[in-house]
Amino acid sequence: MTWDPDQYRRFQRQRQRPAEDLLAAVQGALAGRAPRRIVDLGCGGGFLAIRLAESWPGAAVTGIDRSPAMLAGARASAARVDWQEAEIGDWRPDQPPDVIVSNAALHWVGEHQALFPRLLAALAPGGVLAVQMPRNFSAPSHVLLAETIREGAWAARLADRLGPAPVHPPEAYADWLADAGVDLELWETVYLHRLTGDDPVLEWTRGAALVPVLERLAPAEAEAFQAAYAARLRLAYPRRPDGTTLFPFRRLFIVART
Ligand SMILES: C[S@@+](CC[C@H](N)C(=O)[O-])C[C@H]1O[C@@H](n2cnc3c(N)ncnc32)[C@H](O)[C@@H]1O
Incomplete structure (x- = not known):
């Protein structure tokens, strides 16, 4: 999957807020x-x-990512961080x-039932595992993305992009991380992002959820896909009288201390 750091950064302020909350x-x-x-x-x-x-x-800080494009931006900073290109699963x-x-x-990254206990077990005694993931998969932005996939000429080619939600209910993580002595906190926050500009929810998803969809399509088809998706999004997320568009976004936080 090819990430576009510039597209991702378009909503930097909104995307940084949950990172600050995690910190x-x-x-x-x-x-x-x-x-x-x-x-x-x-x-x-x-x-x-x-x-x-x-x-x-x-502290010695290491940043792991598999995207050379995203890491190039990180490496351009003067920060004292060891940036490593690697798969999280490995x-x-x-x-x-x-x-x-x-x-x-x-x-x-899949297989959370194995991944989360493995990360917890990798910590030093008294260590902290702190994770934030979107849990917005039943929101109109995702439902309409699936609808656009199913109802176009591209349906067969994009069928594997219609998998189940990759993030499980909070109760599942509570079960998988339950262990004597682990101090576990779980919570969800719905961020009400106020976006500006034309088709801002389309632009937001172009930096994340749309990436694996658009990379499968030829340029003309990708344009047609975005036009069909944008028309649906405009009805679900109307522009308000002040010119902004509200985009509610649910995120799950998991903080476990050994
Ligand atoms: C939505 S971005 C979030 C980046 C950053 N954590 C932030 O908050 O701005 C997701 C990042 O995870 C990386 N990523 C996704 N799957 C990965 C995997 N299996 N192994 C390593 N990196 C992965 C992508 O390359 C991308 O840079």
């Missing part, structure tokens, strides 16, 4: 302790890894980290 949750879970090793899985352009390095200047730490964070990335 605050890590600070709370550490309760004043200074971590020595921090890993950011799916670090993308590096915003959160850089904030982590700033927050704990004595990642195993050389030494147990004190903190593993992942913001808006693990929904792209």
Whole structure:
């Protein structure tokens, strides 16, 4: 899957807000302790890894991502972070980290029932696993994306893009991470993003959920797909009298301390 860092950055302010909330949750879970090793899985352009390095200047911070384009942006910063191109599914730490964070990335990685306990087990004693993932898969933005896939000439070619929601209900993570001595917090936040410009929800999804769809289509077909999807989105997310479009976005936070 080919990420476009510029498209992703178009809504940088809105996308950074949950990352800041995740950082605050890590600070709370550490309760004043200074971590020595921090890993950011799916670090993308590096915003959160850089904030982590700033927050704990004595810590060794590693950013893991499989996208060379996203990592190129991260490497352009002067931050004291070790950026590594790698698959999250294959990642195993050389030494147990004190903190593993992942913001808006693990929904792209499958098999959460095995992945989450493995990440928890990789931590040093007293370590913190802090994850944020979108859980917006029943929102109009996703339902209409599926409808647009099913009702076009591209339906057969995009059938495998119609998989089940990759993020499970919070109760599932509570079960998978339940272990004596693990302090677990789970919560959801619905961010009411106020977007501006033409077809802003289409533009938002062009930076994330639409990426694996559009990369399957020839340019003319990709244009037709976006036009059909945008027409549906305009009805579901009308522009308000003040010119903004409200885009409610539910996200799940999981913070576990060993
Ligand atoms: C939505 S971006 C989030 C980036 C960053 N964490 C942030 O909050 O801005 C998702 C990132 O996860 C990365 N990613 C997705 N699946 C991955 C995998 N299996 N292994 C490594 N990186 C992955 C993508 O390359 C992309 O940079």
